[in-house]
Amino acid sequence: MQPLSKSEIKRKALIKATVCLVINNGFHAAPMSKIAKMANVSPGTIYLYFENKQDLINKVYLEIKASFAAHAFKDFNEQMTVEEGFKNIWKQIADFKLMQVDEALFLSQCDNTPMIDEESKKEGIKHLQPLLDLWKRGQEQGVIKNCCHYMLYAYTVYPLAFLMNAKQKKDITINEQYIQDAYLMAWDSIKQSK
């Protein structure tokens, strides 16, 4: 892997600091001065990398969304059966949310608030296209219920946000078995019953 350039390191540090402050304190309590301090950078420097605070938040969102999607689809290929493919993607998504806790919390916060420009949100959704295509194939083959992809997403991927939130607050502990159970519920909800 190519070593990151110095400015790339700073950019990453700013993104990490933004994520950290936003998920812990909320957008309204994540001032530029604190973001700068946490990233070991002067406030003015942020403006060399981002236009303003809104641009910073939008870019952080898009960057994380892209890395989320990359993770989700990294082992997937279109030769897989629908069920195989779905299981594969779903488990990678769960894995991302378990490993990249802060980033996942950030995304779910963005997706449920007007924090992010509507335009950036639209942009972020595009990354999920392979999953939508897979679902379409599943519906054509009659193995997945015939409903819009919003519904499929709501009952398979979206619930993970709730579970990860609960895990974060230590209301539940998540292990291999828990993930498997959650997967089965996701599949049960969208599979076409014979």
Next chain:
Amino acid sequence: MQPLSKSEIKRKALIKATVCLVINNGFHAAPMSKIAKMANVSPGTIYLYFENKQDLINKVYLEIKASFAAHAFKDFNEQMTVEEGFKNIWKQIADFKLMQVDEALFLSQCDNTPMIDEESKKEGIKHLQPLLDLWKRGQEQGVIKNCCHYMLYAYTVYPLAFLMNAKQKKDITINEQYIQDAYLMAWDSIKQSK
């Protein structure tokens, strides 16, 4: 119904204004001055009803959560079978989210951000106890999957937030049939398969 006192009218107006501004602009762009203006009240008046901004937000959250719960359980009684009872509660929740759109969006924003005190969140959750009891009964009878209630919630009630968000952005339109389909997916995910 007893007519609301004048101060109760003002309180309600403040709550409505807070909800409206927060769901449209986010907490960080819902200043007290705007809330006051929208409620036709002077900024200082807010402090006669609430201690400060944080207290305002917490109280709005708790009040709406209570009205949400009241709606959810209004037709439910413990003589119902588990399946009947669940269907009843679930549909009332869907109804609340369809009719009280702003309030529902506010709740989902609160539940996914650090906007609300952790204490108030804990307080808000208590309202759902009858649903948790029902699930417990269902598990004892072997009609509902044996998993923690966080998981049951994540796959039945939580998905509605996603769907309502999509509806709000006019990505989908929701009718009677759509709700019925969503209900069946919720039930499919948590029912114990023979």
Next chain:
DNA sequence: GAAAAATGAATGAACGTTCATTTTTTATAC
């Protein structure tokens, strides 16, 4: 030593909150 990157004090706008003043309501008397 020129160019690029980074700094951080300074700026002005916007915010949450206060409180001296005004308005409205209530209680009491005629």
Next chain:
DNA sequence: GTATAAAAAATGAACGTTCATTCATTTTTC
């Protein structure tokens, strides 16, 4: 009813703070 006075509610200008953003200056890189 009306007048009056005390109490309660509401006001909004003012205050101190914090914030996002800028830019003259300094530091680093090549």
